[in-house]
Amino acid sequence: MPKKARKTKSKEPKLSKPPKLKERGQGNFFEALILLLPSGLWLFLLLVLPTLVIFQLSLVPDIKPGMVVDPSGIENYLRAFEGTFLWVILRSIFFALGTTFSCLILGFPIAYWIGYMLPRGWRNLCLLAFILPLWTSSLLRSYAWISILRPTGLLNSVLVYFDLPPIQILNSPIAVLIGMTYSYLPFMVLILYTAIEKLDSRVLEAAADLGAKPSVIFEKITIPQTSPGILAGCLLVFIGSLGDFVDPELLGGASSMTMARLIYNQFLGTTQNWGFGSALSMLLIIAVSIAIALLLKYGDRSATEA
Amino acid sequence: MIFKAFQKKAPSVSEVAEFDVELRGVSKSFRGETVVREVDLQIAPGEFFSILGPSGCGKTTTLRLIAGFEHASAGEVVIQGNSMSRVPAHQRPVNTVFQSYALFSHLNVAENVAFGLKLQNLKRQEIKERVEEALTLVKMIDFAKRLPQQLSGGQQQRVALARALVNRPAVLLLDEPLGALDLKLRKEMQLELSNIHQDLGMTFIMVTHDQEEALSLSNRIAVMQGGRIEQIGSPAEIYECPRTPFVADFIGDTNLFLGRSREHGNTIQVSTDEGLDLVIQPRYQLPSPMPEDVVVSIRPEKIKMSLQPQANQPNCFEGRLRNVMYKGTHAYYRVELLQGKMITVMYPKASNNLPSPTTPVYVLWHPADCLLVWEPLPTGKATPTEEEH
Numbered sequence: 001m002p003k004k005a006r007k008t009k010s011k012e013p014k015l016s017k018p019p020k021l022k023e024r025g026q027g028n029f030f031e032a033l034i035l036l037l038p039s040g041l042w043l044f045l046l047l048v049l050p051t052l053v054i055f056q057l058s059l060v061p062d063i064k065p066g067m068v069v070d071p072s073g074i075e076n077y078l079r080a081f082e083g084t085f086l087w088v089i090l091r092s093i094f095f096a097l098g099t100t101f102s103c104l105i106l107g108f109p110i111a112y113w114i115g116y117m118l119p120r121g122w123r124n125l126c127l128l129a130f131i132l133p134l135w136t137s138s139l140l141r142s143y144a145w146i147s148i149l150r151p152t153g154l155l156n157s158v159l160v161y162f163d164l165p166p167i168q169i170l171n172s173p174i175a176v177l178i179g180m181t182y183s184y185l186p187f188m189v190l191i192l193y194t195a196i197e198k199l200d201s202r203v204l205e206a207a208a209d210l211g212a213k214p215s216v217i218f219e220k221i222t223i224p225q226t227s228p229g230i231l232a233g234c235l236l237v238f239i240g241s242l243g244d245f246v247d248p249e250l251l252g253g254a255s256s257m258t259m260a261r262l263i264y265n266q267f268l269g270t271t272q273n274w275g276f277g278s279a280l281s282m283l284l285i286i287a288v289s290i291a292i293a294l295l296l297k298y299g300d301r302s303a304t305e306a
Numbered sequence: 307m308i309f310k311a312f313q314k315k316a317p318s319v320s321e322v323a324e325f326d327v328e329l330r331g332v333s334k335s336f337r338g339e340t341v342v343r344e345v346d347l348q349i350a351p352g353e354f355f356s357i358l359g360p361s362g363c364g365k366t367t368t369l370r371l372i373a374g375f376e377h378a379s380a381g382e383v384v385i386q387g388n389s390m391s392r393v394p395a396h397q398r399p400v401n402t403v404f405q406s407y408a409l410f411s412h413l414n415v416a417e418n419v420a421f422g423l424k425l426q427n428l429k430r431q432e433i434k435e436r437v438e439e440a441l442t443l444v445k446m447i448d449f450a451k452r453l454p455q456q457l458s459g460g461q462q463q464r465v466a467l468a469r470a471l472v473n474r475p476a477v478l479l480l481d482e483p484l485g486a487l488d489l490k491l492r493k494e495m496q497l498e499l500s501n502i503h504q505d506l507g508m509t510f511i512m513v514t515h516d517q518e519e520a521l522s523l524s525n526r527i528a529v530m531q532g533g534r535i536e537q538i539g540s541p542a543e544i545y546e547c548p549r550t551p552f553v554a555d556f557i558g559d560t561n562l563f564l565g566r567s568r569e570h571g572n573t574i575q576v577s578t579d580e581g582l583d584l585v586i587q588p589r590y591q592l593p594s595p596m597p598e599d600v601v602v603s604i605r606p607e608k609i610k611m612s613l614q615p616q617a618n619q620p621n622c623f624e625g626r627l628r629n630v631m632y633k634g635t636h637a638y639y640r641v642e643l644l645q646g647k648m649i650t651v652m653y654p655k656a657s658n659n660l661p662s663p664t665t666p667v668y669v670l671w672h673p674a675d676c677l678l679v680w681e682p683l684p685t686g687k688a689t690p691t692e693e694e695h
Contacts, residue, residue, distance in 0.1 A: 205375050206408035208395040210422035210473065220421075224412040 051285065058278035076279030085262070089283070092242060092259040095173070099180040099241040100234050103188040106181065107233065111192035116199055127193060131186040138183060142250040145179045146170065149251070171253025179247035184237045191236060195229020228298070235295040239288050259284055325384075326351045326477055326509040327372060332381035334367055341367045343533040344381070349477075349526075354503050354510045356520040359530035360556070365513045368530070369479050372511065374398045386476055401470035405482040407462045409454035415465050416441070416450040422473040440472035441465075443502065460491045467499075471506070480512040484519065496523060517557050521545065529553050547590065547677065554603035554679050559638075561609075561649050563602040573673060576602050580645040585620035587673040597680040606652035608675035611639060612668050613661060622670040625649065627661050641669055 057063060059071035079085065114126045133141060148154045149170040156166040169175050199222065207217045223230070245260040252258070259280060266277025327349040334342040342364040349355045357365040370376045372383055374395030383390040390398060401422070410418050416437050423433045441447040444464040454462055463483065470478055483499070484492045500523055503510050514520050520527050521541040528538045529552070537549045548554035555562055565578035574596070576584045584602055616622045625643040639651040649669055661667050 200406070200408065202404050202406055202408040203410060205373075205395070206402070206404055206469075207410070207421070208375075209373060209400075209402045210469070211396050211425045212421075213394075213396050216425065221410060225410075227412075 054278045054281050056278075057274050058282050060275040062273060063275040076276045077283070079276060080280055080283060085280075088257050088262050089259055091173075091257065095176055095180060095244075095248065095256075095258060096238050096242040098177050099184055100237045102177065102181045103185050103237045104230065104234060107185055107188035107192055108230075111189045111196050114189070115193045115196035116201075123193075123197070127190070130189055133182075134186050138246050139250075141183060142179055142246050145175070145182065145251055149175050149178070170251065171255070173252065173256055175251040175253075176248050176256050176258075179251040180241050180244055183244070183247060184240055187240065188233045188237050191233035192226070192229050195226040195232075199225055231298050232295060235291050239291045239295075242288060242291075243284055325349055326353070326386055327511065328384040329368070329372070330382050330384065332368070332371060332378045332383060334364075334371060334376055335379045340379075341533050342371065342378075345533075345535055347528060347535070347538070349509060349511060351509055352507050354500075354512070354523055354525045356512045356514055356524040356527045357530055358514055358517060358520040358527050358556075361515055363530040364533040365515075365530045366481055369402075369481055369511065369513045372477070373400055373402050373479050399476040400479055401473050401475040401477075402479040402481060403463075403466050403470050403483045405485050407454070407466040409462055409465060409469070411454055413453075414450070415446060415452050415454065415457070418454065418465055419469045419472050421469065426473075436472055440468040443471065444468045444498075459486050460495065463487060463495065467502075471502070471508075475508070477509045477511060480510060482514055483512065485514075485516075492519075499523060521557075529556060531556070548603065548679055551601040551603075551679050551681060554601065554677060559606050559650060559652075560603045561606065563604075563647070565600060565602065566598050567596055567600045567678070569596055574678060576600060576678075578602070578647075580643070580647045582623060582643070582645055582647065584676060585673045586676040586678050588678055589674065592678070600678055600680045603677040603679060604671050604675060605677075606638060606650045609649065609651045609669050609671045611641065611651050611653070612670065613665070615666075615668050616670050619670055620673055621676070622668055623649075624666050624668055626663055626665070627667050628663065630660065641667060643669070 056069060056071055058076050059073060060067075060069055061073060061075040063069065080089065110130065114123055114130070118126060146153070150156075151166065151168060151170070153170075155169070159166050169178070203225070204217055204221055207221045208214075212220060243260055244258075245264065248256050248258040249261055249264075252261075263277050263280045263284070265271050266273045266280065325348045327347070329345050329347040332342060332345045333340060345364075345368060347355075357368055359365045367376060371378055372385070372390075374390065374393065378391075385399060410421065413421065419437045419440055420433050423436060428436075437450075438447060441450055444467050446461060446464045446468060449457060449461060449465075454465065457465065463486075467483070480499075484495050487495060496519060499510075503523075512520070512523065521544070524541060526538060526540055527544050529536045529544060531552045537544060537553045539547070544553065545557055548557060551562065554560055563576065563578040563580070563582065563584060565576040565582075565584070567574050567576050569575075570585075572587065574586045574588055574592070576586060578584060586602060615624065623643050623645070625641040628640045628642050628648070631638040631640070636652055636654050639653060641649045641651055643649060651669060
């Protein structure tokens with residue numbers, strides 16, 4: 001063993017630093033400024049500033065359009081956690097979690113099939129075909145689901161044709177979940193695909209060689225090896241579906257009020273309470289920010305480990 | 307084949323098994339392309355057996371057929387007397403060391419090695435002891451907590467070896483195990499592989515394209531080419547008595563002559579395509595009738611070179627020295643014969659006063675040093691005339 005230690009030591013001097021080039025991360029300050037100025041300005045004017053305005057508004061209780069902004073407390077935030085509004089927040093989280101879960105369950109086999117079982121030449125074509133729905137407007141996709149799910153729609157026509165009782169799905173949480181899953185599934189598949197495509201078939205063979213049956217290989221090798229992709233896909237779908245407005249609005253009906261719709265009501269709907277809407281918006285921004293922070297930290301292990 | 311599958315339940319069968327691994331007429335095709343053709347192999351317990359051949363010769367596929375990653379299109383694989391036709395990879399009593407190591411990047415070294423043991427539901431203490439034992443064997447015990455990507459290629463190779471050995475398989479399969487290592491490390495690992503094989507007495511089947519590695523490590527070697535086994539034998543047999551032109555050419559350096567043979571008493575005379583008349587004393591029984599188109603192989607170390615013509619000697623030809631390749635312990639002389647054929651001659655040392663390119667030199671070799679080989683009969687099996695057991 002000491003022989004080994006000596007060996008690694010003697011190798012170290014060989015790994016001396018490459019010739020002095022201009023090192024990364026030591027660029028000129030003004031060069032950086034010029035590069036970042038356009039996007040920085042854009043972000044500041046259209047993201048940071050409005051967010052600050054919303055934050056200011058959120059501190060004014062019961063503010064209506066035209067009133068003087070006079071920040072005075074956190075009542076708006078406290079109100080969001082009261083009774084019916086708390087249910088709205090919980091329902092939003094439930095929809096987001098449900099969408100994430102069903103996207104994962106549906107998306108993994110698809111991504112596995114495209115990324116691992118399909119011959120290499122067919123993968124891109126298949127992936128393209130799969131994300132084609134993303135090219136149409138989300139509004140159109142939701143309307144398509146309405147025409148499928150409505151009482152006299154396609155689904156019930158098929159059920160009636162086979163002498164089955166028609167079902168009422170539209171304007172229920174199930175319709176929202178179906179619509180959101182459909183909307184976010186391509187994102188999940190895309191991200192899972194990139195993780196699964198990197199799977200080394202020889203590593204899976206090695207597990208089989210050591211006595212693992214297919215279900216054990218899946219549990220002990222496939223899932224851990226693709227976990228960064230799974231996490232990234234889940235967080236992305238969660239973030240997107242938490243703030244989704246179109247699907248709950250069009251497919252959910254009155255009983256499926258979500259945060260996005262509640263916020264909409266505070267600004268453009270009947271309630272006209274900008275302060276409360278701003279507080280809800282801030283809560284949503286904070287929740288999504290936490291999710292993005294998690295995504296950056298754990299989403300791609302290879303990037304952080306390097 | 308179904309009958310064989312049932313047989314594996316009878317323990318008596320495996321007890322009387324003479325061979326650890328047997329391939330019976332195994333073929334494998336991928337989309338109509340035959341990669342392995344009617345391979346027959348018998349590997350005895352405790353043997354270090356190598357499958358040697360150029361890339362694309364089907365050697366890795368043969369190993370994968372034994373491991374169970376591929377299923378034979380025809381024929382059957384028998385391990386310790388049990389047919390493996392219906393046995394998936396995870397139930398076979400073999401373990402593989404992969405060329406790419408195929409370590410589990412999300413598990414540390416000790417967890418990698420423990421993977422197979424945990425699946426056997428062994429007691430925690432036993433797993434721990436056996437992992438330590440295996441890591442000590444491959445001198446990696448100090449790296450137990452490292453992740454594979456934090457190790458060098460040679461260290462990963464040792465972990466892959468430990469991960470396979472720790473399960474105490476009946477047969478260890480090694481797929482180009484040292485292919486990715488640099489020369490010095492490879493020599494070191496060859497020695498260690500040889501020691502481990504001797505210590506454990508396990509059957510090793512190694513696939514390699516490195517003839518030196520195969521010759522120095524193995525008890526027996528199968529030389530493969532185009533999906534077929536060209537010759538099976540001990541390293542000495544393969545080197546000294548190649549049976550096909552391919553083996554003669556592939557193993558070691560040699561001079562090959564194509565020609566037509568005719569019998570002449572105890573000797574064979576071969577008229578080569580270049581117009582040389584060679585005299586050969588065959589070293590083993592030749593088939594009758596003698597195949598007409600033959601290949602004659604003469605190793606560079608069997609050829610002598612002189613400045614004087616050797617009168618009345620067979621196999622003596624005039625030529626001119628073209629170049630010298632210095633190899634440290636010896637040197638290769640390239641001599642162009644008057645008939646236009648280039649001959650490589652090995653000499654233990656490079657001489658200081660070399661003949662000039664215009665001076666006639668004479669090459670000479672003994673009729674008994676010529677190896678006579680010919681293309682195998684078109685049945686796909688090695689010539690059935692002589693099999694030295």
